[in-house]
Amino acid sequence: MARAQHGPSARSFRWPAAGLALAAVLGSATVAGAAGVGQPVPWQMDLQQPVTEVAREIYNFHHLLNWIMGAVVLFVLGLLIAVIVKFNERAQPTPSRTTHNTMLEVAWTIVPVLILVAIAIPSFRVLRAQLSDPKADLMVKVIGHAWYWSYEYPQDVGGFKFDANLIEGEDQVKSGQPKLLATDNEMVVPVNKIVKIQVTAADVMHSWALPSFGFKIDAIPGRLNQFWFKADREGVYHGQCSELCGQRHAYMPITVRVVSDAAFQAWTAEAKTKFAATGDGARFASAR
Structure with a gap:
């Protein structure tokens, strides 16, 4: 059982600081616009920068x-x-009587x-x-569990699968990733390639959501939903389950790393060794 994460205690508002607070909000809005790629930032006043x-x-x-x-x-x-x-x-x-x-x-x-x-x-x-339904360059199967995500890659890139759990405590601090958004394993995809994801769930309803990619898709037991994206910027992008799915709903983040073609090939070669093979590879529904 993970302990709930609590922010700093609220402080009383002082009127002399109102001007400074307003300046901080206005000033940091520009910073948020520049830095808010893939994750939220303090005082962010806008949506995360789109990369699809x-x-x-x-x-x-x-x-x-x-x-x-x-x-x-x-x-x-x-x-x-x-x-x-x-x-x-x-x-x-004398009031007007226009009707x-x-x-x-x-x-x-x-x-x-x-x-x-x-x-x-x-x-x-x-x-x-x-x-729209463009032809896929890569298929990835996403499965929601209570309370973590698992990812399956097809046989043509290695036929492996892995789980992605929340990084907590000292491990999270050492990772340098944002709190409650980092996972021990990341979904890795190539930049400027059409990636289709097939999403389902193993127990209860979940929702795979990634703000920088501009979509969220429900993960429903016994049903396969499909969506696509084409990220045009390398980087690490974070999301979270967006369906109230139970006790650990707030602790099942999503991390997607977008890399170059060469880096993706190197990662898949390493992943085939790091993660156990899944027999004949992950099974996918027919899709273009």
Whole structure:
């Protein structure tokens, strides 16, 4: 049983420090934008930097929605202020008795429709990117357990499998990896290659989620779900189970290392020796 991880105790807020705190937030937002690749960083104010096509589509769509929502909020606020100032009892002691305005009714019907169309077009673009089915350069099977992940590689790259458990305590400190996000074994994939993952679970529902890759996919016992990604930047990317799966739900992280083709070939050669072979290799459902 792992002990729960507790952060530093809360401290009372002092008003003289408010300006410094605000400056720290604003200043660190830029740092977070530069450093937030593959893992969260303190005071991060934005999403993790996307490293796949799907993640970039989601990232751009997210910010487009924020601009649209901000414009709608400001417009409605302006209307409220105008009504309060122009039509209060002192400014207009005799209230207007207007009950119908054709142009206004047409406008408040058409404008929301146009807003929805502006949202729908990039939304469909994101959906198309997510549901496309390119030919895979590599297949990896991901299995969720209570409470860790296991990975199986096909016979053409070695036919091996391994478990990935949370690194805790002194081992985590020595690893230099972020707390509650590092695993003892990493899923390794080549950069700029289409990787398809087939995801299932051995016991209860889990969810394999990686923010920098822009997706999460449910791991359901007795069912095989499939997704793809193509990471265009080398590095180490972290995620976590995103389905409330039980007592150790918060302690089953995901670590994916994206490496060059040469490094991937070297890793698979080493992994075939490090991890026990799985007979005829991992079994995969048919996929392109």
